[in-house]
Amino acid sequence: MADRFFVEGFSKKNKEQKIDWLRQTYLKNKPEDIEILKKYWLPDKHLQSLHEGFAENTLSNFTLPFSIAPNFPINGKLYAVPMVTEESSVVAAAAKAAKFWFEHGGFRAEVKGKIKTGHIHFFYDGSPADLQKFLDDHKQEYAERLRPFTENMEKRGGGIRSVELENHSDKLPGYYTWTFRFDTADSMGANFINTILEEWSDYFEEDFAREYGLKPEVVLRILSNYNPECLVKVRAEAVISALKTGMSGEEYARRFVKALDIARVNPYRAVTHNKGIMNGIDAVVLATGNDFRAVEAGAHAYASRSGKYTSLSNAFIRDGKLIFEMEIPLALGTVGGVTRIHPMAKTALDILQNPDAEELMKIAAATGLAQNFSAVHSLITEGIQKGHMRMHLNNILLQMNVTDEERKKLSDYFRNKKVHVRAVKEKLEEWRKNRA
Amino acid sequence: MADRFFVEGFSKKNKEQKIDWLRQTYLKNKPEDIEILKKYWLPDKHLQSLHEGFAENTLSNFTLPFSIAPNFPINGKLYAVPMVTEESSVVAAAAKAAKFWFEHGGFRAEVKGKIKTGHIHFFYDGSPADLQKFLDDHKQEYAERLRPFTENMEKRGGGIRSVELENHSDKLPGYYTWTFRFDTADSMGANFINTILEEWSDYFEEDFAREYGLKPEVVLRILSNYNPECLVKVRAEAVISALKTGMSGEEYARRFVKALDIARVNPYRAVTHNKGIMNGIDAVVLATGNDFRAVEAGAHAYASRSGKYTSLSNAFIRDGKLIFEMEIPLALGTVGGVTRIHPMAKTALDILQNPDAEELMKIAAATGLAQNFSAVHSLITEGIQKGHMRMHLNNILLQMNVTDEERKKLSDYFRNKKVHVRAVKEKLEEWRKNRA
Numbered sequence: 001m002a003d004r005f006f007v008e009g010f011s012k013k014n015k016e017q018k019i020d021w022l023r024q025t026y027l028k029n030k031p032e033d034i035e036i037l038k039k040y041w042l043p044d045k046h047l048q049s050l051h052e053g054f055a056e057n058t059l060s061n062f063t064l065p066f067s068i069a070p071n072f073p074i075n076g077k078l079y080a081v082p083m084v085t086e087e088s089s090v091v092a093a094a095a096k097a098a099k100f101w102f103e104h105g106g107f108r109a110e111v112k113g114k115i116k117t118g119h120i121h122f123f124y125d126g127s128p129a130d131l132q133k134f135l136d137d138h139k140q141e142y143a144e145r146l147r148p149f150t151e152n153m154e155k156r157g158g159g160i161r162s163v164e165l166e167n168h169s170d171k172l173p174g175y176y177t178w179t180f181r182f183d184t185a186d187s188m189g190a191n192f193i194n195t196i197l198e199e200w201s202d203y204f205e206e207d208f209a210r211e212y213g214l215k216p217e218v219v220l221r222i223l224s225n226y227n228p229e230c231l232v233k234v235r236a237e238a239v240i241s242a243l244k245t246g247m248s249g250e251e252y253a254r255r256f257v258k259a260l261d262i263a264r265v266n267p268y269r270a271v272t273h274n275k276g277i278m279n280g281i282d283a284v285v286l287a288t289g290n291d292f293r294a295v296e297a298g299a300h301a302y303a304s305r306s307g308k309y310t311s312l313s314n315a316f317i318r319d320g321k322l323i324f325e326m327e328i329p330l331a332l333g334t335v336g337g338v339t340r341i342h343p344m345a346k347t348a349l350d351i352l353q354n355p356d357a358e359e360l361m362k363i364a365a366a367t368g369l370a371q372n373f374s375a376v377h378s379l380i381t382e383g384i385q386k387g388h389m390r391m392h393l394n395n396i397l398l399q400m401n402v403t404d405e406e407r408k409k410l411s412d413y414f415r416n417k418k419v420h421v422r423a424v425k426e427k428l429e430e431w432r433k434n435r436a
Numbered sequence: 437m438a439d440r441f442f443v444e445g446f447s448k449k450n451k452e453q454k455i456d457w458l459r460q461t462y463l464k465n466k467p468e469d470i471e472i473l474k475k476y477w478l479p480d481k482h483l484q485s486l487h488e489g490f491a492e493n494t495l496s497n498f499t500l501p502f503s504i505a506p507n508f509p510i511n512g513k514l515y516a517v518p519m520v521t522e523e524s525s526v527v528a529a530a531a532k533a534a535k536f537w538f539e540h541g542g543f544r545a546e547v548k549g550k551i552k553t554g555h556i557h558f559f560y561d562g563s564p565a566d567l568q569k570f571l572d573d574h575k576q577e578y579a580e581r582l583r584p585f586t587e588n589m590e591k592r593g594g595g596i597r598s599v600e601l602e603n604h605s606d607k608l609p610g611y612y613t614w615t616f617r618f619d620t621a622d623s624m625g626a627n628f629i630n631t632i633l634e635e636w637s638d639y640f641e642e643d644f645a646r647e648y649g650l651k652p653e654v655v656l657r658i659l660s661n662y663n664p665e666c667l668v669k670v671r672a673e674a675v676i677s678a679l680k681t682g683m684s685g686e687e688y689a690r691r692f693v694k695a696l697d698i699a700r701v702n703p704y705r706a707v708t709h710n711k712g713i714m715n716g717i718d719a720v721v722l723a724t725g726n727d728f729r730a731v732e733a734g735a736h737a738y739a740s741r742s743g744k745y746t747s748l749s750n751a752f753i754r755d756g757k758l759i760f761e762m763e764i765p766l767a768l769g770t771v772g773g774v775t776r777i778h779p780m781a782k783t784a785l786d787i788l789q790n791p792d793a794e795e796l797m798k799i800a801a802a803t804g805l806a807q808n809f810s811a812v813h814s815l816i817t818e819g820i821q822k823g824h825m826r827m828h829l830n831n832i833l834l835q836m837n838v839t840d841e842e843r844k845k846l847s848d849y850f851r852n853k854k855v856h857v858r859a860v861k862e863k864l865e866e867w868r869k870n871r872a
Contacts, residue, residue: 059504080462266613282729
């Protein structure tokens with residue numbers, strides 16, 4: 001597969017050389033793209049070079065809007081929540097929901113657990129009893145040997161919480177795991193966990209072979225992004241008679257609960273319902289330099305834990321109140337990764353008054369529930385499109401090269417009308433023709 | 437809950453006023469953060485203002501590295517894949533996997549379907565036969581009435597593909613859906629789908645009430661992010677005897693398949709395994725201005741479709757070959773959303789030679805499988821930490837205020853050693869003391 005697009009040693013080129021290679025290959029007739037790549041460089045060279053260190057083969061920056069949703073009431077404190085999202089209306093929806101629940105006493109959030117998991121996955125065809133005995137014999141000794149790796153974490157209140165043998169040989173012949181539970185304090189803890197697992201596994205392979213004359217085959221040593229014990233619960237309650245929504249409180253609460261019931265029983269709805277929750281959560285995760293792929297994977301797997309994919313949030317009526325709540329696993333950190341080295345992530349954490357990991361879990365969960373509330377609220381009242389239409393019109397206009405005056409006129413004209421590309425084009429053409 | 441942090445009319449303030457409010461409240465003692473917010477503004481004011489239009493309450497930009505993984509062989513064509521990720525080693529891993537599979541004939545990808553779904557969720561306590569009759573009577577007429585909304589989409593090859601009644605009253609009393617299948621051509625199609633659903637629903641409510649004297653209660657009208665018929669398949673095959681990995685081809689293939697078997701049977705591993713796939717996919721999704729929350733929700737729900745959360749990819753040995761493949765739902769667009777209005781997303785699409793939606797699905801899927809390959813490869817050979825350690829050291833050094841000379845010395849020193857914060861600190865202090 002010889003090819004003029006094949007390149008040898010790309011990673012060794014410097015940024016200018018990499019861009020130059022693109023200029024000669026994929027962007028041959030696109031000088032404007034070369035300009036764009038450079039236009040997104042930060043004027044501060046030190047900052048720019050910092051960002052180029054985060055990933056490999058970096059040519060430029062991809063920017064996402066950094067926004068604020070103020071008036072977020074969580075456990076009696078008010079937050080301005082930093083959100084990073086490219087999806088229009090998400091921040092506005094969060095801010096609206098925050099204000100709505102502010103009037104009903106705000107969000108209550110609590111962390112139910114902060115345990116993260118990791119596994120040494122191995123195959124072995126001897127007696128499971130020997131494995132268990134090996135663990136009992138070496139547990140303490142290995143904890144000592146690992147001290148150089150755990151000492152710092154222990155000082156911060158974290159460490160290894162348990163090691164257990166799990167027998168999975170019913171699923172695959174001879175498959176076992178050493179299953180670890182960790183507390184990683186305020187860090188995401190990926191490097192900590194993986195280092196412990198690799199060390200422990202090295203000790204295990206060597207010692208077990210010597211003591212039992214049998215070498216287990218270790219295949220994988222890695223943290224899990226499924227952390228059902230790293231869980232936060234968030235709840236909001238409103239007195240139904242006090243609900244102000246344009247319909248009676250009873251009617252609103254009844255419709256709200258029905259919408260949540262649908263998301264519980266129908267996976268096609270549950271996926272989108274949960275996607276709305278993640279719109280809020282990921283925006284906080286991104287803003288604070290956390291890893292949204294990890295959070296997404298854990299949350300959606302949790303949504304499927306019963307054997308049927310279902311909604312993460314729930315609503316019901318009790319004692320004249322509409323109760324709206326969610327439990328979600330969120331393994332977040334406020335140290336480690338890029339949380340402290342991305343200056344905007346550091347600023348986001350400052351805006352949040354430097355929360356610890358538990359506090360950040362609560363903030364992210366409340367933002368997710370708020371986002372979910374806004375989506376359901378729109379859906380059961382005016383429908384989702386009316387709110388989106390202004391945004392949609394905005395996007396259409398951005399592509400149509402309209403003047404400021406035309407933009408204003410079109411926005412006014414379509415305020416209470418259905419927006420679709422053809423209608424906007426026709427209206428614009430009509431005006432331009434009349435003016436010509 | 438009166439509070440000095442409460443703010444009225446925040447969205448109506450301009451950007452400077454919003455930042456000023458933060459300066460007086462949450463960032464009172466953090467003038468450096470105010471500086472940071474401004475340092476990330478793009479020097480080109482027109483560009484900056486464009487980005488502020490994407491979301492609400494936008495104060496600045498959050499930057500993620502925009503990188504390139506070259507030499508990506510997909511269906512006989514070579515791509516340089518634009519990737520946006522904050523996670524170090526992801527781009528390097530993709531590039532490495534691309535080169536590895538280049539030597540084995542590359543990735544084969546095919547789109548198995550491009551159908552997206554949407555629903556009108558409603559409650560009704562009459563006869564389901566009446567609903568079915570209503571649909572049969574009005575299907576054609578409604579298609580005509582919707583013409584102004586579907587015309588453009590039909591010109592581009594898309595449109596409504598089917599409408600069906602689904603009876604869910606076994607799950608919730610009186611719960612039904614009008615279930616729509618759409619082809620949205622090269623667009624993500626969210627606005628198109630939601631508009632059709634809301635229109636159709638309006639016709640339905642009015643006409644059904646008139647004809648049958650019974651008003652169904654429509655609760656939700658919305659697209660689904662669960663799109664198991666919007667599916668792409670990607671596959672790579674290597675002749676086992678030709679595998680060059682530092683162990684015999686047979687041994688490598690055997691270990692590789694075992695690692696995939698583990699991810700198939702153990703959800704704790706499957707979640708992390710799939711997270712690795714999404715590291716690659718999301719980086720392409722972000723770079724091209726698509727919505728990663730939608731893609732994540734759909735992919736993980738698909739991973740749980742059997743009733744047990746499992747791996748999205750699979751590997752097996754056949755006819756002397758290691759076969760590695762994946763099927764994943766990816767509802768992507770190359771028009772709509774910010775794909776064409778974010779200049780960096782447009783550049784990313786140019787670098788990919790302006791693929792249509794199907795081509796982009798293939799590219800993203802191949803990048804996901806490549807990422808998965810690199811992760812499994814590291815895990816079954818040297819372990820994941822050795823590769824991460826260089827990155828980890830880099831992050832530690834970024835926080836330690838080291839000189840360039842110290843950075844070089846520490847990097848050399850730790851090249852083949854275990855990296856943990858304490859060890860790096862100790863070494864640095866030792867050198868500094870000796871020098872003093």
